[in-house]
Amino acid sequence: MATRSKAHAALAALREELAGDVFAPEDPGYDEARAVFDAMTDRRPAVIAQCANAADVVRAVLFARDLDLHVAVRGGGHGLVGARVDGALVVDLRRMREVTVDPAAEAVRVEGGATTGHLDRATQAYGLATPGARTPATGVCGFVLGGGTGRLDRAFGLAVDNLIGVELVTADAERVHANADENPELFWALHGGGGNFGIATALTLELHELPEFSVALLLFLPEFGPDVIRTVREIIRTGPDEVSGAVMYLALDTVLCGALLTYVGGETGLRKLAEPLLALPHETQAVGALPYADGQGLLEPLPGLRNHWSAECLTDLPEELVDLFWARADGMPVANGSRHVIFPLGGAIAAGPGVYPVPYRDASWVVHPCASWADPADDGRATAWVRDACADVRPWSTGAVCLDLVGDEGPERVRAGLGAGNLLRLEKVKRRYDPDNVFRFNHNIEPV
The missing domain is CATH 3.30.465.10 (Uridine Diphospho-n-acetylenolpyruvylglucosamine Reductase; domain 3)
Incomplete structure (x- = not known):
């Protein structure tokens, strides 16, 4: 009874002192506040603090420590990690967007x-x-x-x-x-x-x-996929660091192969780079300069669906892998925006500082299967497709992981995403700043 009374008083004080809003399970608006992008996630935090400024964040953390609550942080909306927040305090930063x-x-x-x-x-x-x-x-x-x-x-x-x-x-x-x-x-x-x-x-x-930014987006029938991948591979290999892009199979009403080239520069330069791709038989094309922020909206995932994705960083993109990537498109969950993506790294990524715990700089390509579906009955099939798509390309994996592209896949994948040689040093920093592992709803580093 005393514990419940303490929690009630602490919650009342938090409501009074926060510039933002506070939601508990019995409050109107709680269900809206706890909703996330992924429809597979249905969690019930103990409290949601929608913070308006840094002082609110400090006050929310003090509240959590007083009641011995773990803390989850919400900033954007697309992650698959941090969803398991039942009974925790969620510090929701989305009002702090200046x-x-x-x-x-x-x-x-x-x-x-x-x-x-x-x-x-x-x-x-x-x-x-x-x-x-x-x-x-x-x-x-x-x-x-x-x-x-x-x-x-x-x-x-x-x-x-x-x-x-x-x-x-x-x-x-x-x-x-x-x-x-x-x-x-x-x-x-x-x-x-x-x-x-x-x-x-x-x-x-x-x-x-970035005075100019240009995009070429082409759609092909799926049987042309291997030729599209080979062509984009050659454009990336011989082109400047200013060119990037992706090849993807897109599941809409049917499966199509899409090629996206992006270029830090004008339309003329992009068209020259894209000539071999434009020469392939395609269903539709859009090529031109556009504001960079508008280009970021291309191929945005659909909200309200169930989602699962993963990724593998690759040493190379050989012919055998091209064929496996193409074949795996056959089993995609169709009609809800699933994507089977491969995109290049290299350039300034590989040339960047090697001292940080980012172990995938030496990868040349990344395979990123993303399943989206509506029916819970398809959960097993969709997640298995993602798992199998990654297994296809694992013989060419660097062993590293881009953690921003995977969900909760266990401690070994976290180690692969941080670099085994960095882990002890990271654990010591964790011990210094979070010895009780209050912030654990993430790709977690446990204090040493």
């Missing part, structure tokens, strides 16, 4: 709840950009700190390579800054270690000039 561009310094400060769409539209107004996620609804902070990869990486490096500073609330509810000079060991760990060390209330990122 993006402040400093064009003279070519830098941008991004609050913890801002999405890739917020970031790209703010920087685009100045002809500037920073590498971000491939979909506008992805949260910037989670993506960057997890070492994610997007469409500008071959030209400008990984998003985490462009990280200048982090504003963090730790498990002790302390506000700290991390950069190359201040808390440098924490700053190192945040380059791939994700949300293990605290709640990122803001990031500062380096910007690059």
Whole structure:
């Protein structure tokens, strides 16, 4: 009874002191507040704190520590990790989405709840950009700190390579800054270690000039898929770092093969690069310059569906793998936007700093099967398709993992995503900033 009374009083104080809103299971609006992108996730947090500023985040963490609650953080909306939050406090940052561009310094400060769409539209107004996620609804902070990869990486490096500073609330509810000079060991760990060390209330990122951005999107009948993959492979091999893209099988009313080329430059340069692809028989094409933020909206996942995805980083893209990738498209869950994607790395990714816990820099391509479906009866078939698609290409795997592209696949995959040689050092940083593993709803690093 005393414990329940303490919790009731603490919740009442939190409601009173937070500038944002607080939801408990009995409150109107709780079900809306707990809903997430993936329809497979139906979890019931103990409390949801929709924070309006960093002071709210501090207060929410103090509340959690007072009641011995674990803390989950919500920034964007596309992740499959962190869904198992029953009985926890969810610190929802989505009201904190201010993006402040400093064009003279070519830098941008991004609050913890801002999405890739917020970031790209703010920087685009100045002809500037920073590498971000491939979909506008992805949260910037989670993506960057997890070492994610997007469409500008071959030209400008990984998003985490462009990280200048982090504003963090730790498990002790302390506000700290991390950069190359201040808390440098924490700053190192945040380059791939994700949300293990605290709640990122803001990031500062380096910007690059991006006066022009061009896209070529072509759709082919699926039987042309192997030729499409080989052609894109050659374009990437012989082209500049400014060109990137993907080949994908798309399951809509039927399965089609899509090829996407993106180019940091104008339409004329892209058309020259895309000539071999345009020469293949295709059903439709769209080629031209467009604002970078608009290009990020291409092939956005559909909300309200059940989802499962994974990824494998590859040493190479040989002929045998091309054939296996093409054959696996036959079993795709059809009609709900499933995608079987392969995209290139290399360029500035491979040339980036090797000191951070981002172990997949030496990969040349990534296979990324993404299943989306509506009927729970298809859960087994859809997840098996993703698993089998990854198994197909495992003989060419580098052994590393891009953690932003996988869900909860166990501790060995987390180790592969951080680099086994980095793990002890990361565990020591975790012990320093979160010895009780309060922040565990992530690709978790346990304190040593």
